[in-house]
Amino acid sequence: LIPVPAPSPFVLAPSPSPSFSAAGPAPLNGPAGWITNDDYPRIALVRGWEGSLRYELSVGADGRVQDCRITAGSGRAALDDAACKYVSRRARFDPGMDAGGKAVAGTYQGSVTWQIPN
Helix, strand or coil: CCCCCCCCCCCCCCCCCCCCCCECCEECCCCCCCCCHHHCCHHHHHHCCCEEEEEEEEECCCCEEEEEEEEECCCCHHHHHHHHHHHHHHCEEECEECCCCCEECEEEEEEEEECCCC
16 A cells, blocks of 8 residues: 555645736827828829828837738838838837737737828
8 A cells, every 4th residue: 555645734725826918019109190291202292192001010029110011002102112111110019918918029000091281
């Protein structure tokens, strides 16, 4: 026979560890100020081009934009390229958080409508 130790009458319950809801990155400074009328591409102004587009940003765990990708273009490369250029330079984020509360990379989606200013 092998002796089996008797169970301890005192069992310590594990202390609850904090939990977080996983969340994607959140803009700190916009998006209203990411693109201004001064950013309108010159060629688009001269040719009267306007249009709307959708983009997706890859945001690092440091809250900085790593990449911009057009997901639905305006039909004008000059407008699409300018949107990614300025949003990538100017957007800053609180990074995404995993379920443990650790900063992680994530994505953010947005749109831009280029309309010739009066």
